[in-house]
Amino acid sequence: MSNDLARFHAAFFDESFEGVEIMEQALVAFDATSADPETINAVFRAAHSIKGGAATFGFSAVAGFTHHLESLLDAARSGTKALDPPTVDLLLHAVDAVRNLLDAARDGSDCDVTVIATLQSQLQAALSSPVTASVTAIDPAQIRGGGGWRLLFQPHADLFRSGNEPLHILRELAALTPLSLTVDLAALPALDDLDSESSYLGWTLTLGNDCSEAELRSLFAWVEDECRLELTPLSATPTEIGADAPVTQASEKATTGDTVEHVASAHTDSASIRVRTDKIDALMNLVGELVITQAMLSQLGSHLDPVRDEKLLNGLGQLDRQTRLLQEAVMSTRMLPVAHVFSRFPRLVRDLASKLGKQVRLVTSGDDTELDKSVIEKITDPLTHLVRNSLDHGLETPAERSTAGKAEGGTIRLSAAHQGGHILITVADDGHGLDRERILNKARQNGMQVADGMPDSEVWALIFAPGFSTAEAVTDLSGRGVGMDVVRRNVQALGGQIEIRSEAGRGTRVTIRLPLTLAILDGMLVRVGEDIFILPLNAIIESLQPQPEQIRSVVHQGRIVRVRGEHVPLVPLHRQFGIAGAIDDPSRGILVLIEADTRKVALLVDELVGQQQVVIKSLETNYRRVRCISGATILGDGRVSLILDVGELVRSINQAAAA
């Protein structure tokens, strides 16, 4: 039988882990003053489902522990146990334990039994009165007749209305013991007065076997309130009829006061199916290829005669539109709301704030802004680090805050929003902001080039330097490398940018700008010699054809160009990649001004070819990693075009200049 049920295990674990998430989120958000009964009901239901499923599928450790969690939640929802903060904490720890037990059950590994046992006794202790045992009748299991039974069964008139059928019960009885019966027709009315929906018959049965009373009564368990049932043991020797007192059941009828009305809860379980990500990746790949082929066709189509080949051109136009829509549709299958990332933070903030003795509340907005799944996965660690930073270093203790004239509780704001073809994620706190002097001093200590009059934005950018971060005594959630340099690298690896703003005493705000997806790019095509390169549009500030007087030569540093009062290094792209036959005179070519890490560079190219959306193909998987190149694409004419990694390009240019 275990084989039969194993097929449902995956589904059980999926929904159980979801249930754990639901419980955790609801408990973290629980506010005793504005308690919504439906919230606690939802938490109870989650625990109840996990327990039921675990018991059904044989995960006894999970079932056993969750039972106690469920009992405490049951008491909470019926109002017999108040949900004060210590109780909520206990429940949260219990939820953690359930998660661990589920992991252990699924992976076949071990769990810390002492922790579980401790929590279990705490849960039991938290119930003000012991969990009342199920209300059962006085167990007559021991009572047996010496020689069978006499059973009187008289259903009440409306027994049928509960869907019960006396015949079925009698049939089961007959399977249990040989019997003979007589029918009692006393209550049967005349045919004209007969109501076909009512039960009028009664039976007196003589049961041959020496069954236990409990066994017999269990057959009537469903209908015990809807009938007259009398059991009389028959001893081997005949006794006076009527002298045996029928043993009736003394069951307590507990009435419950709570209603089971549920206001339509936010049941957002719309029709959906789970799809493996590798299937979606394959789909994306195919669509990418389709886009390239379609672009090729479009380009070939531009050579056609618009009059003679009008139909073909129309067809190509439609293909263009439909391919674009298909691409957007497939990309959106991989898009998930950023709430997936944000959802872990309420718990993190709550736990860390209490550990640090600070009062902090977390406010999120833009939870339903959508991001590509892979971006979501990779942005989680950096965001976690930023939030922890705010908690650790940005926000002050309640005492410090009130001395500074602020409210005792600090706020961290997490938000996500679309802007153009990007998504902006910000982490902002109302703490004491970055300390400009401390950062400058630390930078000088590290031997970095700083000037006292540096603008704030450049001072804040200093903290991204490797080795700059202050030693973190607190272990990171993910246990991986900490430091703002890692954060920035992760953001850049996603094709994004990170920027800090801060005001002393008021707070700090970190903004991360990310492309919506990693698979396609809005690019500017530029020609250098015979080759076409792609520059990501979002890294381009502007392009210009300079006047000779804007160009200057600096000893040992090459040329610079003056743009809007700024002096920017001028770098011919052909020299970066050793391309022969390209234009070297800036006034005959085009300068494309790019920016990365707050640094600007003017790239000299032969000409701007055009702007288009390109499908990014990995150079690494198809060839190997190439310096300053982030990927490649296939143009409409079939040529391969390399996509420039603007960040790396700017960094290497600056390093070369500093050398």
Add this chain to the structure above:
Amino acid sequence: MNTILTVDDSASMRQMVAYTLREAGFDVAEACDGQEALELAQTQPFKLVLADVNMPRMDGISLIRALRGLPSYKFTPLLMLTTESAADRKMEGKAAGATGWIVKPFDPQQLLATVNRVLA
């Protein structure tokens, strides 16, 4: 055609029940909460309804009460899936018109035995 409706917000439980009953030759329809079940019940005549008690949107007992109000379900066997410690729920269920109950956790054998008991 013996059609059974199983209602439970836990997908794994629902699947287990449906699978067990289908293997035994029954036709089975599934619903994830009372509301869905009630709507389904009005589109086709089920011979038996198995309903979990704790569900969002509409719980098992409310479902049973609602079903009893439909002429076609006046005498249909309606069973609750409850836990052993919920005696008051059993009372509530009966008051709402439930035929009886199956105690969770149950194994496929117990399920089939009970189903066969209520269906002719």
